Amino acid sequence: MKKALTIAGSDSGGGAGIQADLKTFQELEVYGMSVITAVTAQNTRGVQGVFPLGPEAVSRQLASIAEDMGTDALKTGMLFDSGIIEVVAEKIKAYHWEKLVVDPVIIAKGGETLLQKEAVKALKSQLLPLAFIVTPNLPEAEKLAGMPIRNTDDMKEAARIIADCGPRYCLIKGGHHESSPVSSDLLFDGANFYEYTAKRYVTKNTHGTGCTFSSAITAELAKGADIFAAVSTAKAFITAAIEDGIQIGHGHGPTNHWAYQKRRMNNR
Numbered sequence: 412m413k414k415a416l417t418i419a420g421s422d423s424g425g426g427a428g429i430q431a432d433l434k435t436f437q438e439l440e441v442y443g444m445s446v447i448t449a450v451t452a453q454n455t456r457g458v459q460g461v462f463p464l465g466p467e468a469v470s471r472q473l474a475s476i477a478e479d480m481g482t483d484a485l486k487t488g489m490l491f492d493s494g495i496i497e498v499v500a501e502k503i504k505a506y507h508w509e510k511l512v513v514d515p516v517i518i519a520k521g522g523e524t525l526l527q528k529e530a531v532k533a534l535k536s537q538l539l540p541l542a543f544i545v546t547p548n549l550p551e552a553e554k555l556a557g558m559p560i561r562n563t564d565d566m567k568e569a570a571r572i573i574a575d576c577g578p579r580y581c582l583i584k585g586g587h588h589e590s591s592p593v594s595s596d597l598l599f600d601g602a603n604f605y606e607y608t609a610k611r612y613v614t615k616n617t618h619g620t621g622c623t624f625s626s627a628i629t630a631e632l633a634k635g636a637d638i639f640a641a642v643s644t645a646k647a648f649i650t651a652a653i654e655d656g657i658q659i660g661h662g663h664g665p666t667n668h669w670a671y672q673k674r675r676m677n678n679r
């Protein structure tokens with residue numbers, strides 16, 4: 412069985428972070444492993460507390476996996492600060508882990524900080540050069556590229572700037588473009604742009620969309636898919652998960668990780 416590792420924060424509400432990643436890995440039939448960087452007290456209403464674990468705890472978890480199991484692909488999500496980014500980058504290099512998906516989690520949809528301001532520089536200089544693919548949403552792409560994004564031309568310009576930091580592919584997600592009737596993501600391979608478009612659903616149950624999408628890409632890469640097939644399957648996975656989003660709690664409910672497989676079973 413293929414293996415996938417997530418290096419990310421815990422979401423007590425189960426919709427984003429480590430919990431969303433492991434649910435996605437399971438649904439896409441890869442063996443999921445986790446390195447926890449921080450514990451968040453979180454629910455559908457927002458983030459009530461953030462408790463980082465620190466570089467040593469992260470380093471030890473990474474070593475435990477490397478010394479025994481290894482991984483076929485991995486992703487990073489919430490990394491909290493530059494100390495954790497440094498140790499993650501150092502270990503990824505030391506273990507020669509290559510299929511790295513960097514989801515540059517900076518702020519939650521509710522506005523809470525999940526990456527310290529000082530750490531954006533470390534993310535760009537230490538982690539992006541190791542990334543196979545980086546998957547910023549629109550606000551994250553603006554921060555990484557240092558420019559506002561108002562239209563597709565701006566998205567392309569930002570993708571070029573981010574690609575200069577070293578990732579093999581850059582995928583800018585259009586989920587925050589709420590006035591659009593479609594949900595369109597732009598993949599850049601250093602030369603050409605490829606658009607992945609799906610229907611946009613009007614729903615408040617979108618907690619954890621970015622985590623779920625990047626972990627679906629990771630699972631597909633672990634199974635040997637090329638980047639275009641991996642993004643295509645991940646897009647189908649997240650679109651189904653949003654369409655069947657779960658009405659739970661009093662705020663933004665989570666997406667439904669079972670929806671994609673349920674559809675496939677029904678189509679048999």
Ligand SMILES: Nc1ncnc2c1ncn2[C@@H]1O[C@H](COP(=O)(O)OP(=O)(O)O)[C@@H](O)[C@H]1O
Pocket residue numbers: 547548549584585586587594595596609610611612613614617619620621622624646649650653
């Ligand atoms: N309302 C929606 N309907 C359909 N797809 C969506 C919707 N919102 C986000 N997506 C898709 O979900 C994926 C995650 O994007 P996004 O929500 O922008 O990430 P993040 O959670 O990092 O902000 C992308 O493929 C995006 O196009």
Ligand SMILES: Cc1ncc(COP(=O)(O)OP(=O)(O)O)c(N)n1
Pocket residue numbers: 419420421422427428429451453488489516518519520521525617618619620621622623
């Ligand atoms: C622990 C943790 N990690 C990441 C996020 C951000 O998740 P995302 O998929 O971007 O979705 P929203 O939280 O923004 O809805 C998180 N919230 N918690």
